[in-house]
Amino acid sequence: MLTAMSFGTKIFQPKPPDKGSFPLDHFGECKGFKKKFMKCLHDNNFENAQKCCMKFVLCRNESKEYLERRMERQLMAREPLGKLGFGDLVNRQSEAKSKL
């Protein structure tokens, strides 16, 4: 590793995660949701989100559910989903609810 370094080469500086570290899920409480997410990824060829037009993204929904589960189980600090980049999903949900 270090032998490749010479004076003047830029060194990669790892940044700490913004919200810290996930506590380990020792009891597998979120495993079901994780499995759903992985299945979704496999089915959609590992695309995190559908890129075409206004189609509702599937796997992002799964990841949102996984994170919600984590928050439920105290395995993640509770945060509004908008702050985690799921603002559009939350809006759509609330719209769907209001239509009903």
Next chain:
Amino acid sequence: MGGGLWGPRWTCAALCGWRRSHPGLTAGVAERIEHFLRLGRRGPGAAERGLRRLGTWRRPSLARGPSAGPQWRPKGTNPFTRAQEEDWRRRNKTVLTYVAAAAVGMLGASYAAVPLYRLYCQTTGLGGSAVAGHGSDQVENMVPVKDRIIKVTFNADVHASLQWNFRPQQSEIYVVPGETALAFYKAKNPTDKPVIGISTYNVVPFEAGQYFNKIQCFCFEEQRLNPQEEVDMPVFFYIDPEFAEDPRMVNVDLITLSYTFFEAKEGHKLPVPGYN
């Protein structure tokens, strides 16, 4: 015989006569003259030298004035040359002051360079240092750049002394900048003892690493695995939307995220990133 005629006896006789006829003169002057004449003993031309000195004796007395000391005096007697010398002296002093000021300035600059360079690196983002100004507000308000698809591949490594089975659960994932994404790693402790590990990560290519932001992951904190335990380790990340606007990133379509796990030992400190 000429000049050599001025032998010592003759000079004495001459001087004695001279002294008697000129009583007003100081004894010191007469002695000096005698001294110069006596120098004639040393050689044939010495008498002429002595005579010459006799003619010009006034100057040395001026030189060895009453306040003789390491004092600057103009080297020339001419008032013009004296003024010029003074002028040179003044100029030299100014130049010396300027040079001294420059030296002190350089020393100060070398001390100031460290925080200034750090500031410069932060504002321009060169050198891979942390780009300031990332907050949760940005995550909230960022707009995904839908036409730029980036493939993120995952790599997992384990240090030789750590006996975990650590691997990613997906080989790759397609994301766009500005969109948050979730990925999983899996770690299993096949041993019969609880093991504590700590991990660090790396992003290739290097320049893209500054756009790779992790909201939450499992790195830089000790993770304890019980015997025969297997856990899922998620990584929640996004790529900064400014990635799409960076001209250096135009050809970057593949980013590799690589995690390495080490065994956490007592007193062993992993270089945790921070402001440094």
